[in-house]
Amino acid sequence: MNLALKSSYRSNPDSEPAKTVIPLFIAGIGAVGSTLIKQIRELEHHKFEIRIIGYCNSTNTFWPQNSIVENHAEATNWDQISEKLICSSYQDLVFVDATGSREAALCYEILLANGIRIVTPSKIANTLDQSYFNSLVQLADQNHTKYQYETTVGAGLPVISTLNNLINSGDKVVKVSGVLSGTMTYLFNKIEQGASFSDAILQARELGYSEPDPRDDLSGTDVARKFLIMARTCGYSFEMSDIIIDTLVPEKLINHSLHDFIHEIAEYDGHWKSRNAQALVNNRKLRYVGSFSDEGIRVGVEEVRQDSPLANLQGTDNLVQIYTRRYPTYPIAIQGPGAGKEVTAAGLLGEIVG
Numbered sequence: 001m002n003l004a005l006k007s008s009y010r011s012n013p014d015s016e017p018a019k020t021v022i023p024l025f026i027a028g029i030g031a032v033g034s035t036l037i038k039q040i041r042e043l044e045h046h047k048f049e050i051r052i053i054g055y056c057n058s059t060n061t062f063w064p065q066n067s068i069v070e071n072h073a074e075a076t077n078w079d080q081i082s083e084k085l086i087c088s089s090y091q092d093l094v095f096v097d098a099t100g101s102r103e104a105a106l107c108y109e110i111l112l113a114n115g116i117r118i119v120t121p122s123k124i125a126n127t128l129d130q131s132y133f134n135s136l137v138q139l140a141d142q143n144h145t146k147y148q149y150e151t152t153v154g155a156g157l158p159v160i161s162t163l164n165n166l167i168n169s170g171d172k173v174v175k176v177s178g179v180l181s182g183t184m185t186y187l188f189n190k191i192e193q194g195a196s197f198s199d200a201i202l203q204a205r206e207l208g209y210s211e212p213d214p215r216d217d218l219s220g221t222d223v224a225r226k227f228l229i230m231a232r233t234c235g236y237s238f239e240m241s242d243i244i245i246d247t248l249v250p251e252k253l254i255n256h257s258l259h260d261f262i263h264e265i266a267e268y269d270g271h272w273k274s275r276n277a278q279a280l281v282n283n284r285k286l287r288y289v290g291s292f293s294d295e296g297i298r299v300g301v302e303e304v305r306q307d308s309p310l311a312n313l314q315g316t317d318n319l320v321q322i323y324t325r326r327y328p329t330y331p332i333a334i335q336g337p338g339a340g341k342e343v344t345a346a347g348l349l350g351e352i353v354g
Contacts, residue, residue, distance in 0.1 A: 019045075019046070019047060019048055019049045020047060020048050020049070021048075021049050021051055022048055022049070022050045022051065022092065022094060022352060022353065023051050023053050023088075023090040023091075023092070023093045023094065024040075024050055024051065024052050024053065024093075024094045024096060024352065025052075025053055025054045025055065025081070025085055025093070025094070025095050025096065026052060026054075026055040026056075026096045026098065027055070027056055027081070027095065027096065027097045027098065027099050027101075027104050028056075028057065028096075028097065028098035028099035028100070028101070028104075029055055029056070029057050029098075030057070030098065030099075031341040032098045032121060032341050032344050032345055032348070033055070033096070033098035033099075035341045035342060035344075035345035036096065036098065036345040036348050036349060037052065037055070038345075039345050039346065039349050040052065040349065043349070045353065047353075048353050050352065050353070052064070053088070053090065053093075054081075054084075054085075056076045056081065057076065058076060058099070058101065059075065059076055060073035060074070060075065060076055061073060061074045061075070061076045061077075061080075061081060062074075063084075078103045078104060078106075078107050079107075081107070082107045082110055082111060085111065085116055086110070086111070086114045086116070092117065093116050093117065094116070094117045094118075094119055094352055095107075095111050095116050095117070095118050095119070096118075096119050096120065096348060096352070097118065097119075097120040097121075097122050098120070098121060098122070098348070099122060100122050100123075100124060101122075101124070102124050104122070104124075105122060105124040105125035105128070106125075108125050108136055108147070109132075109135060109136065109139060112136060112139035112140050112143060112145060112147060113139050113143060114143070115143045115144065115145050116145065117145045117146045117147075117148070118136075118140075118145075118146070118147050118148065119148045119149075119348055119351045119352055120148070120149050120151075120152070121149075121151035121152055121155075121344050121347070121348060122152065123152045123222075123225045123226070123229060125149075126149060126152060126225075126228070126229045126232065127225045127228050127229065127240055129239065130232065130237050130238070130239060133232050148351040148354075149229070150347055150350075150351055151344050151347040151348055151351070152225075152226065152229050153180065153226045153229055153230055153320075154180060154226075154318050154320060154334070154336075154338045155318075155337065155338050155339055155340060155343045155344040155347055156336075156337075156343035156344060156346050156347035156350070157318060157320070157334050157335075157336050157337075157338060157347075158334065159230065159320050159334055160229075160230070160233055162322065162332065162334060163176075163230060163233050163234055163322065164233065166322070166324055166326075166332075167233075167234065167235070171324045171325055171326050171327075172324060172325045173234040173235075173322060173323070173324050174293060174294070174323050174324060174325060174328070175291065175292070175293040175322075175323040176227070176230050176231075176234070176291065176292055176320060176321065176322050176323070177289065177290065177291035177292075177320075177321050177323075177331075178289065178290065178291075178310070178318065178319045178320040178321050179287055179288060179289055179290075179310055179313055179317075179318055179319050180223050180226045180227070180290060180318050180320065180338060181217060181222065181223045181288055181318075181338075182209060182315070182316025182317065182318060182337065182338045182339035182340075183204055183209050183210045183211075183214075183217040183218075183316070183339070184217065184223070184287070184288035185287070185288075185313050185314075185315070185316055185317055185318070186200070186203075186204050186207075186209050186315065186316050187200045187201065187204055188276075188285070188286045188287060188288070189313075189314065189315075190203065190204075191272055191273075191276050191286070192276060192280075192285060192286075196266065196269040196272075196273070197265070197266075197268055197269045197271075197272035197273070198265045198266040198268070198269055201214050201218070201265060202262070204217075209316055209339065212258075213258050213261075214261075215249045215253075215254070215261060218247065218248040218249045219245070219247045219248070219249050220245040220246060220247050220248065220288070220299050220300065221245065223288065223290050223299045224240065224243045224245050224290070224297065224299050225240070226290070227243070227290045227291070227292050227297045227299060228240060228243060228292075228297060230292065230320075231292040231297060236292065236294065238292075238296070238297055242296060242297065243296075243297040243298070243299065244296065244297070244298040244299070244300070245299055245300065246299065246300025246301055248288075248301070250265075250267075250268055252264075253265065275301075279303045282303055283305070283306055284303035284304055284305055284306060284311070285303070285304055285306055285310075285311040286301055286302070286303060286304075287301070287302055287304045287310050287311065287313070288300070288301055288302075289301075289302045289304065289310065309321075309333065309335070313335075315337070316337055316338065316339050316340070317335060317336065317337060317338065318335065318336065318337070318338025318339075319333065319334070319335045320333070320334045320335075321333050322334070
């Protein structure tokens with residue numbers, strides 16, 4: 001399989017300037033990683049040629065540029081991958097981590113220390129200890145490379161870049177709030193429309209809006225990670241253990257098998273039907289909202305006013321509201337689809353060529 005991009009110049013090629021070659025290694029060729037490869041193969045850019053020099057999943061690693069037999073695979077070993085990339089002759093090499101693997105995330109330090117740019121949608125590295133996050137940012141600066149993680153928050157939405165632009169221009173972010181779970185938006189919209197809590201969960205799962213185990217979304221941990229990443233990007237120091245998280249997973253079902261969870265979650269339909277009815281009586285709607293400020297990070301279910309932007313979210317939309325010293329009353333708002341392999345891969349591609 002030849003993953004190098006074809007040239008976009010077809011007329012008078014001798015007169016055209018040479019393209020910038022971007023060598024790329026992709027860790028993780030699941031839903032997002034394989035979609036990224038598809039988008040790269042479809043891209044025809046007059047300035048860039050993206051050249052995939054290797055890729056891997058959790059078990060196998062391929063180096064198609066160096067192998068006579070392109071499908072020849074090595075067993076995936078993160079230390080060996082890092083060493084091979086560091087010792088390669090490629091300039092301005094990019095490592096894309098689409099795995100969600102802690103082992104992959106722990107390679108970032110040595111890669112950045114050797115000038116390799118990292119682009120990732122994985123939240124793992126940014127939500128380990130604060131000291132690890134600080135180290136990654138510092139290593140990128142010291143070694144004149146980039147640590148890019150836009151797609152960890154809001155998929156393809158320009159949340160992290162907006163925060164960085166505000167900070168780099170001398171502003172201070174004092175608060176960020178909003179809805180950052182497309183699964184939760186879908187869930188509460190369905191309940192408003194009359195669906196039961198359990199049916200809404202099953203539909204979200206069938207449509208691919210939720211994780212295979214819906215508890216990964218319902219626990220609120222994923223949303224908490226996103227707010228932690230934004231807070232750290234803005235210069236705040238918090239740990240995951242500092243975050244107040246309101247989980248939608250009943251305590252009784254936390255340790256159940258997925259099969260038993262699916263079959264017993266209907267016991268809680270009455271609770272959510274009642275909460276939704278009470279919110280409507282109060283002229284409000286239920287939303288899973290998060291926020292951070294210098295007082296801390298909190299994520300959980302809130303009743304929001306029916307005329308608020310949060311109440312009007314549809315589908316799997318996300319909405320981030322950024323309050324700064326320059327925008328203290330009316331926040332900067334970023335809204336759009338915040339989940340899905342296509343928009344996430346597109347966000348990665350934008351950072352790779354950006």
